[in-house]
């Protein structure tokens with residue numbers, strides 16, 4: 068099906084666009100009062116994720132409300148760890164919690180590589196529903212966590228500023244770490260391919276905790292697995308968002324992916340100078356900037372757009388929306404991107 072508003076797909080693949088597309092990481096759930104009401108009724112976050120019709124509803128909520136150029140399927144990166152046999156819980160106001168964690172070779176042997184729909188079927192069903200509802204309006208983004216970020220949660224057992232336990236394991240038992248990373252990678256490739264079969268038009272992989280690794284660890288324990296995923300996913304464009312690794316842009320540029328996501332600490336011009344024009348770039352306004360007044364948001368958004376240039380750019384934030392972001396700030400950002408006229412340089 069030809070998508071009417073395919074700006075995102077064209078920007079991702081380097082086809083000329085008349086306007087830069089815009090969507091936001093974490094646009095579904097979190098920010099909208101409609102989501103919070105729906106979650107309260109459903110009883111928990113997981114109940115929403117596991118019910119395809121509710122997940123479909125939440126996916127579509129920001130589409131009309133905010134006017135974004137793409138939808139992202141409502142799910143979580145952690146569904147893969149659960150499908151591998153490691154259950155997670157979301158504890159209100161506290162975050163992620165795993166009752167059991169992975170520490171030894173024996174623990175790794177208790178896990179399975181995901182190769183059937185049994186444990187992930189709910190998200191695949193939700194994708195099919197969203198595609199039916201969206202029709203040919205805008206593209207649907209599928210996603211997964213990168214192996215290192217999933218590894219970090221599965222070994223640490225919760226969110227953490229340092230993921231010291233996870234990092235320690237990389238030094239103490241690197242072969243066990245590689246075994247687990249390889250299993251996550253295989254599961255993720257299966258999962259993304261099922262998402263694509265169900266209809267997603269593009270996928271993003273999130274390495275949210277890449278930035279806590281030393282460059283040497285990133286090179287050994289994160290990048291090779293990202294590469295394996297990129298090599299396996301040839302059906303649709305792929306966006307790699309590795310947060311906090313501005314130093315690794317050249318290595319990331321060598322991946323067989325179409326788009327690199329930049330976090331808000333990275334300079335679009337410096338990155339372009341460094342890696343050239345081959346890849347499209349996504350990002351990178353500081354999500355906290357959306358709490359500023361409208362004039363400030365407009366100015367900062369304009370300067371970001373100019374810094375990227377008007378081709379091969381997907382406007383986004385430098386990381387996910389904060390849960391309490393004012394809707395006015397969000398709408399101001401989106402409207403500014405859509406109305407922007409580039410200054411000739």
Ligand code: 1CP
Nearest residue numbers: 093094095096097112141142143144162163226273275387
């Ligand atoms: O109901 C709730 O408010 C629970 C909060 C919540 C939500 C809305 C969680 C738990 N996950 C989600 C949905 C989610 N997660 C989406 C759906 C689409 C969207 O929000 O637009 C996506 C893309 C994610 C991805 C995700 N989950 C990432 C990668 C992106 C990022 O922000 O870095 C990560 C790291 C997670 C883990 C996770 N899931 C939930 C929480 C609270 C966390 C963070 C835990 C922590 O580190 O403390």
